[in-house]
Amino acid sequence: MTEGPDDPEPSGDPDHSDRPPEEQEPRYHAGENGRRVPRSAWLVLGVAVVVLAAFLIARPYWFGGDTDSLHVPADRHYSKSLAAMGYPDGIRLSDDTPTATFTATLPVDAGPGKTRVQLRGSTQVAENSTVFLTIAVDGTPLLRRSLPTGVNELRETISVPAGAVEDGQVRVRASVDGTLHDGICMPDHSAGMLVTLTPDTLVESALARPVRTVRDAVAVWDEDMTIVLADHGDEWRTAAMQLGVALTQQGHAVSYAGTVPRSGVGDAVIVGPPGALGRLGWNGPGAGDDAIVVGTVGDTAVVAMVAPQAGAIARLVTTPAQASADAVSSDPRAVTSTGIADLANGEVGLASLGADTTEQQIAMVRRWRVSYSTADLPGGRAPDALRVAIQLPASPPDLTWVMNIQLNGKFIDSRTLEHTADPVSIDLPVAEQRLSNSLVIEVQRDRDLAGCDVRVTGYPIQLLDTSSLVMGDSAAAGLAGVPAALASGFAVYVPDTEPEQTDALLTAAVPTLAAFTPAMYTPDVHWGAAPAPDRPFVLLGAARDVGTLAHVQDGRLVAGAGEAALDVTSFAAGVLTQCATGPAGAAGLAVQTVGEPGRLPLPDFGRECAQVAVTGGAFALDRSGAVVGTGTPRTAAPR
Structure with a gap:
């Protein structure tokens, strides 16, 4: 058969077809037609997918994860935040409080490796100020940077040298310093700074092995x-x-x-x-x-x-x-600790109470804060005086150093300091002291010269180890005086608690018991028994032969001798703490819990005889059973 002129000429292309384009087989590049993927290629691809999946599980941070991670399993990642160290609200540094120190303890047997401090928070600096933030670990500065003006976020990662973790503690000191620019004429050269370290600021470390000791x-x-x-x-x-x-x-x-x-x-x-x-x-x-x-x-x-x-x-x-x-x-069998330092002549050193006696810098003002409890002092007594010894620097003749003393928020004394290491004695009024007390020692710099040409200079200053509380024979009144009654030794009595109620009782009562117990003292505990007649005691609950000012009974809170000064419906959950007297006149403390209040904030135990603490508040009762008011007969409307 011959081909006519109108017949299409065969193309010789095997893929050529008179079928519509959508039905034709796909075209290949030269040399591809007829080839198949080798089985070995599929095997290599499968292995690659398995390896990739394994790394996604074992090392997810390689694929866009958290680049700040220390890359260790959870049981080898040590982390201690400010909240976990006891700073639930974080730390604030300002002109008045320019320095703060926090310490994280590390597990030394687990082999801490890469260790760092993660700073989180914010900074506020006035527009015309220059402010520096310094972070030191074990006294060695690891960061010093100028803070930008305005309000800014603070995020810094600071590596800690290996030598700083060998003793199992990382001591971090954060400080700010700065001043207004010299061109600004102001009587106060405070920099107007506020640095906030939020509770998620932390110390972390990669451990070589899990914690097991x-x-x-x-x-x-x-x-x-x-x-x-x-x-x-x-x-x-x-x-x-x-x-x-x-x-x-x-x-x-x-x-x-x-x-x-x-x-x-x-x-x-x-x-x-x-x-x-x-x-x-x-x-x-x-x-x-x-x-x-x-x-x-x-x-x-x-x-x-x-x-x-x-x-x-x-x-x-x-x-x-x-x-x-x-x-x-x-298996410890006996551990005795020295406790606070009892100096000569019945004095208790401020250093043993936590005062910072290292050298400090002062530009305008420096404050030392000291806390003490009468329960920890000799005989449970209140101190009669404060002896302060401060090493002052050489300074211009027109410069005056002024020391101010506050006790529990009240301004009690002010002195001009001389250039001598001899201590200054300040009377501490016993009537103003509570069970737990706070002292503030403030030193201010004052110059006779003024004007814009006065340069703000930093000077070294130091609270000396000879600074102390001077003990006398005075005992505080009310609940603050209970430690003096317990100082000879006491036992704890729990007359009526069922075993299943123990958790609720101890959660509510142990904070109060700890406040009145001297440090390092371990009292005996008697369950199902009333206090012995001739020994100081702490009573958890109520006992018939123990005299107290107030009683919670039959759903009522009643207080007062004879005619009740207080008779109200009892609180549903709370703690009643009051002075108590045993059957033979022995002095003690009674702590009665009602309901399951949980762990409540402790009130200020002062000269009152009874304190009621409930969720969201507290109030005190005087010796007659009357509610202690604010001292203001009426409150004026705000203007």
Whole structure:
């Protein structure tokens, strides 16, 4: 058959077809037609996908994750925030308070590696000021930067040298300094600065291994802690109470529970015999005859007290002696601490009460804050005087140094200081002192010359170690005077608490008990018993033979001798704290809890005889049972 002129000529292309384009097979580049993907290529692709998935799981930060992470598993990531250190509102630095120090304890046996400080917060600097922020660790400056004017976010990451973590503590000192520009003529050269370190500011470290020793487990405890009772026998309830008092005095906020909390697992301490720990999810090695042992709940290290030796254990974990507990278990039998420094002639050194006696810088004003409790002072007495010794620098003849003293927020004295290291004595009125007291020592610089040509200069200044509280024979009145009555030794009595009510009772009562108990003192506890007639006591609850000003009974709060000065419906949940008298005249303290108030803020225990603390408030009663008012008969409308 011959091809006509109108017949299409064959193209010779195998893919050529008279089918519509959408039905034709796809075209290939030269050499591709007929080829298939080799099986080995599919195998290589499969292996690559598996490897990629593995790295996505094991190292997600390689694929756009948090570049600030230390890249270690959770059980090897140490982190301690300001909130966990006891600063729930963070730290604020200003012209009046330019310096703050916080300390994070590290688990040394876990091998802390890369360690750093993460600063979070904000800065406020006046437009015509120059302000510097300095961060030092163990006295070594690691950051000094000029802060921008206006309101700005603060985010800094500071690496900590390896030598600074060898002793298991990272001591961070944050300070600001600055002044108005010299061209601004102002009588006050304050820089107008405010630096806020928010509660999420933290110290973190990458650990070489998980926490597994006693001292490491103690080092990572946060401020909020939970004591879990695995056994409600009297000896274990006693141990839990004594441990809670010691931890509270060291700044922890302690709660009691019957189970390990879901959050803050590592901040729990389980108290009970070894056989009772398993039901709480605790797994650990056998402690043998040791009293304290570290196990795990899940992957988190948790301390268990498996012998009712609370006194020695509490002093072990709250004093430098904890450095000896470098194994998975420990068995302390006796730990004695020196406590506060009792200087010659009945004086208590301010340095032992926490005063900063290192060299400081002063431009306009410098303040030292000192807190003390009469429960910790010799004989439970109130000090009669304050002796202050300050080393002043050489300065121009027209410069005057003025010292002001405040006690519990009241201005009590002011002196002009001479250039001598001899101490200055200031009377402390006993009537103004409470159970817990706060002293502020302020030094101001004043110059006779004035005007815009006066240069603001920083000078060195130091509160000396010889500064002290001078003890006398005075005892405070009311609740503030109870420590003097308990100073010879006391026992705690709990007459009517059922075992299942122990957690609620101790959560509410231990903060008050810790406030009135001298540091390092471990009282005996008697369950189901009334106070002995001839010994000072603390009563948790109510007893028929113990005299108190107020009573909670039959749903009423009644106070007063004879005719009631107060008779109201009782609060649903709260704590009544008052002076008490035993059957033979022994002095003591009565703490009665109502309902389940939880952990309440402590009121200021002063000259009053009774304090009522409830959620959201507190009020005091005088010796007649009357409610202590504000001293103002009426309140004027705001203008």
